[in-house]
Structures are given as C-alpha cells and as structure tokens.
Amino acid sequence: MSGASGNNEDLIRVLIVDDEPGLVETLSVAVTEAGWRPYSAADGESALRTARGCAPHAVVLDGMLPDLDGVQVLRRLRYENPRLPVLMLTARDALEHRIEGLSAGADDYVTKPFSLEEVVLRLRGLLRRAGVEDARSDEFVLTVGDLVLMEKTREAHRDGTPIELTAKEFDLLWLLMSHPRQVLSKAQILDHVWSSSFDAGGNLVEAYISNLRRKIDKGRAPMIRTLRRMGYTIRPAEEGR
Incomplete structure (x- = not known):
C-alpha cells in the first residue's frame, strides 16, 4: 500500500477519475471527510496507471x-480487478447510457x-457490500x-417508536x-431500489409507497408525499404540504 504514514496506509x-479539476477537488474533500484517502486522475490512461499503483478499494x-x-x-478496471467497486458519474440522462455502464x-x-x-452514501454502501470495513x-x-x-x-423509528420494515421497504425509505425534500420519479426509484432493467412499472412503486405510508404515517402527521405526475418525496411533518 502507498501512503505517507502508517495511519494513511490503513x-x-x-x-x-474526472477531467473537471474543481469537481475532483470537491469530491476529494468529501472523501477525506468521510475518513478515506482520495487519489485522482484526469483521464482514462492515468486512471489505469494510478489504479495499478494505489490499489484502490473503490473508484468514482x-x-x-x-x-x-x-x-x-x-x-x-474490471479485467484487472473483477471485484473492485465502481461508482459511475454521468451527465447523460438517457437510460441506455446507464444500462451500458x-x-x-x-x-x-x-x-x-x-x-x-x-x-459518499453510495460509496459507503458499495464498500460495505464489498466487505471493506x-x-x-x-x-x-x-x-x-x-x-x-x-x-x-436496518432499524427504523419514528418519535422513538420502532417500525418493522421488509428489506425492500427499508431500501425504498433509505432512498427517500x-x-x-427532493422529488424522486417512479423511474428513479425503480432504478435505485430494484434495477434499471426491472420491468414492473409504476404499480410496484405505488404499492411499496402505500405500505410505507401505512407503517410510517398512519395516525401521525404525514411525511411521505405524492406530487402528481412527478413522483414522491419525504420531508419533516412539521413543514406541512
């Protein structure tokens, strides 16, 4: 391992990997604040060289x-390290580009x-699934x-009261x-909680949102909200509609 000190090596x-210096710097700060050590590369060839040198636990x-x-x-990267967690950044919204990656x-x-x-949240999840503590x-x-x-x-509480959730209910609530306060479309929810290729339509999302409302909002001020033709969002109950 490379590093300036014993602590850094751990x-x-x-x-x-990004060719926007400002974005790389910002991401590096976020990675450092998460307790990790950032490395950077501005193009593909240097990314491959850097990866061989530093043996990263994850790649953005x-x-x-x-x-x-x-x-x-x-x-x-996959050829050289099939288990290396990789988080892709894209400015392209087309589904085919996401599926390609x-x-x-x-x-x-x-x-x-x-x-x-x-x-940081997604990196943390990838690192844990890869068994990196x-x-x-x-x-x-x-x-x-x-x-x-x-x-x-994988526990949930509202106002100190435990809430029992299934695995997918937990994943959906975690995403929200x-x-x-951000509105997530049905397509975004399907992409993140199930998969880009999951072919169940919006009815599946509606059913799980309904289950979450029954468990989280029933008898309480509502937190999960529907914006017609837009999607779903969650916000503190005291903020109202």
Missing part, C-alpha cells in the same frame, strides 16, 4: 473522459448534478424530522431519506 483508498469514474470512454476504462460492470451510478452526501463509522444513520433509519442494524 485508510480506505478511493480513486476519483466519470462516464465521459478526454481520451478513453468511461465504459472502456471500467472494462479494463451497469452492463460493463459498474456497481452503481449518480447523475450530475449530484449531492456530495449522495456520493469503514472503521470510522460503525453505524450510519439518516434522520428526517422524527424519523430515524439505521443502516447497519437520502434525498429529503
């Missing part, structure tokens, strides 16, 4: 690079513009109003609470 290494990879296409870089081996993706919290955080907790969700124990 840190989780995250390689950030832009889909559009000045030399190699992001998917080409992804395929080469996922088919090439990306574990997850976020679309620009994105929040740094979302990137994050020593700085034994438990990651989301809080919206009086609703609390705990990642490691990761984007408080």
Whole structure:
C-alpha cells in the first residue's frame, strides 16, 4: 500500500477519475471527510496507471473522459480487478447510457448534478457490500424530522417508536431519506431500489409507497408525499404540504 504514514496506509483508498479539476477537488474533500484517502486522475490512461499503483478499494469514474470512454476504462478496471467497486458519474440522462455502464460492470451510478452526501452514501454502501470495513463509522444513520433509519442494524423509528420494515421497504425509505425534500420519479426509484432493467412499472412503486405510508404515517402527521405526475418525496411533518 502507498501512503505517507502508517495511519494513511490503513485508510480506505478511493480513486476519483474526472477531467473537471474543481469537481475532483470537491469530491476529494468529501472523501477525506468521510475518513478515506482520495487519489485522482484526469483521464482514462492515468486512471489505469494510478489504479495499478494505489490499489484502490473503490473508484468514482466519470462516464465521459478526454481520451478513453468511461465504459472502456471500467472494462479494463474490471479485467484487472473483477471485484473492485465502481461508482459511475454521468451527465447523460438517457437510460441506455446507464444500462451500458451497469452492463460493463459498474456497481452503481449518480447523475450530475449530484449531492456530495449522495456520493459518499453510495460509496459507503458499495464498500460495505464489498466487505471493506469503514472503521470510522460503525453505524450510519439518516434522520428526517422524527424519523430515524439505521443502516447497519436496518432499524427504523419514528418519535422513538420502532417500525418493522421488509428489506425492500427499508431500501425504498433509505432512498427517500437520502434525498429529503427532493422529488424522486417512479423511474428513479425503480432504478435505485430494484434495477434499471426491472420491468414492473409504476404499480410496484405505488404499492411499496402505500405500505410505507401505512407503517410510517398512519395516525401521525404525514411525511411521505405524492406530487402528481412527478413522483414522491419525504420531508419533516412539521413543514406541512
């Protein structure tokens, strides 16, 4: 492992590949604040060289690079390390581009513009699924109003009262609470909670939203809201409609 000190050598290494210096710097700060060690590369060839040198635990990879296409870089990274977690960044909203990246081996993706919290959250999930322990955080907790969700124990509480959730209900609620006050479409929910290729339509999302409302909002001020023809959002009950 590379590193300036013994402590640095113990840190989780995250390689950030993007040709926008400002974005790389911002992501590097977020990675450092998460307790990890950032490495960076501005193009595909240097990304491959850096990956061979630092042996990253995860990669944040832009889909559009000045030399190699992001998917080409992804395929080469996958060839050299089939289990390396890769989070794709894309400014392209077309479904076929997201499917191309996922088919090439990306574990997850976020679309620009994105929040740094979302990137860190998704990286943390990928690292844990890969079996890489994050020593700085034994438990990651989301809080919206009086609703609390705990990642490691997969427990939910509202105003101190436990709420029993199925695995997919938990995943859906985690997605909503990761984007408080933001409206998520049915397509976005299907992409993130199930998969881009999942063919169940919006009825599945409606059914799970209904289940969550019954468990979270019944007898209380509502938190989960529907915006007609737009999607769903969650916000503290005290903010009203």
